[in-house]
Amino acid sequence: MKVLVIGGGGREHALVWKLAQSPHVTELWCAPGNAGIAREPLRSGTGTARCVPVDAEDLPALLKWASENRPDLTVVGPDNPLALGVVDLFQSHGLRAWGPTRDAARFEASKIFSQQFMERHGIPTARAATFTDPAEAIRYAETLGGRCAVKADGLALGKGVRVCRGIEEARTAIQDLMTRRVLGPAGERVVIQELLEGIEVSLHALCDGSAALPFPTAQDHKRLGDGNTGPNTGGMGTYSPTPFLSDAELAAAYDRILRPWQEGCRAEGILFRGVLYPGIMLTPAGPRVLEFNVRFGDPETQVYLTRLENDLFELLMAATEDKLSAHTLRWSPQTSVCIVMASAGYPGAYKKGCPIEGIEEAERIPGVKVFHAGTGWENGRFVTRGGRVLGVTATGPDLPAALQRAYRAVERIRFEGAQYRRDIAFQALEWKRAGRPA
Structure with a gap:
């Protein structure tokens, strides 16, 4: 089977890495990809994944390339192409694409639509109002x-x-x-929500037209600096699972959120195939939805896919065929941690073209995988190309072991002005030190 992944960041590298392990996948492309993606070996077939020099938001060029090369499945990573209708476009030309249509992508593309949908269908969220x-x-x-x-x-x-x-x-x-x-x-237009206090976690669910398969919890760290200080970013690190919800509490949270969401979609004629990613605040009054996203989180994808034991290609194909109910997700009991290494100046202006050293050395540490986000290849070496450069990911038998491996790997990687948080999972460690139940 031939697969095209749309996007070029750390999420897409993780998707390519996992898809490349499937025995079904014999050819794998990524548009536009990055320097790390271009070096992912395929388990089946020969060679590596290949990068296609087409921007993820250039829908006519993507369609032209796909019409000529006929991938059996296209996997859409970022939110913008989904909001622009890339899935609708591909499907209208007889190309199988995984991800929500433009209509279904409104859950992320419009905070106002999402907020009002939650209010209509009794999904627990913050008190809010919208303004022009x-x-x-x-x-x-x-x-x-x-x-x-x-x-x-x-x-x-x-x-x-x-x-x-x-x-x-x-x-x-x-x-x-x-x-x-x-x-x-x-x-x-803006939505103004009351400020909710508590611990924020990420949930994900793989969805087709009728079924939804919930993921374990993860926790992203959106602020740039230690202690959740500084400006918001696309995400500076994450880990999975978190200790904040028991299995029973997690099941109850999904029941309170996913069930009315699915019922609302059916009532409003919204066919959703893809990943629903609600950001959740665990408040004293229970879980509350902060927002909905309609694609894998970044860097949550890196920790989820290093724990997922299923064949990702089989799951995504099943989702496009409304056959997810025949599958059960299987997860490694290990903990996975991702530390994002970013360019100096991020999330503002940053320098490009800085040589990167030490990636191979870092990946020699057992359990470590370095996912590329903003990298290029120049003069025989990796260089920085983006704000978020690398997602240094490690698995371990527990959270302290995974963190220790991840930070050991980070210390072996060098590029000018590299910045990263040194306190990923600090809330979980505090939770455990306080002797609270996992």
Whole structure:
């Protein structure tokens, strides 16, 4: 079978790495891919995955390439191509594509649609209101004492949420998004949610037209700095599983979120095939949905796929055929940790072309896999090309062992200005030190 993966970041490297292990996959492409993806060996067939020099958002060029090369399955990684309708486009030309259609992708592409859907169908979430007028938005934020999350309605590369703890912060956030338009048209409309307190975790579920297969928990670290300080990023590290929910509590959380979501989709005629990724806040009143995403998280994908024991190709093909109910997800009992190494200046402006050393040395540590996110290949060596450069991922029998391996690997990798968090999983470690049940 021939497979095309759309995207070029760490999530897509993890998808390619896992798909390359399937005995069904004999040819594997990634558009546009990255320098690490181009070196992933195939278990079946010969050679490695191949990168296609087509941008993930250039839908006409993607369709032209796919029409000429006829992949048996196209796997869409990022949110923007989904929101632009790449799955609809491919399907209309007889090409099998995995991921939600443009209509179903609204759960991520529009924070307002998602918030109102949750309210219509009784999905536990924060109290919120939507605005097109900045003055009205500021007045609402004042009723919350400025303790709120200000969210751009449209897609913003993971940077469309401002968490505010006072009215001046809230006023600045609203003006940045709605008046100064720092995120362009994404900030024309905003959702303002009451600020929820608790521990934030990531849930995922693989979905077809009727079935949903829940994943274990993961926890992302969105802030740039240790102790959850600094600006929001696309994610600086993650681990799975987390200790914060028992199996029974996790099942109850999925029941309270997934069941009404599925019922709502059926009631509104939304056919969803892909991954639903709700961000959850564990509050004293129970789990609350912060937002929905409609693709694998990044860097959650890196820790999930290093634990997943199923053949990913078989699962994704089953999802396109509405046959997921015949499958049961199998997970390694090991813990997986991903540490993101980023360029100096990220999430703002950053330098490109810095040589990277030590990746092979890092991967000699047992249980370590280095996923590439923003890398290139120049003059016989890896160089930096993006803000998030590498996702250094390690598995171990427990969280401390996985963390120790991951940070040992990070210490062996060098590039100018490399920055990373040194406290990934700090909340889990504090939880365990306090003797609280897993």
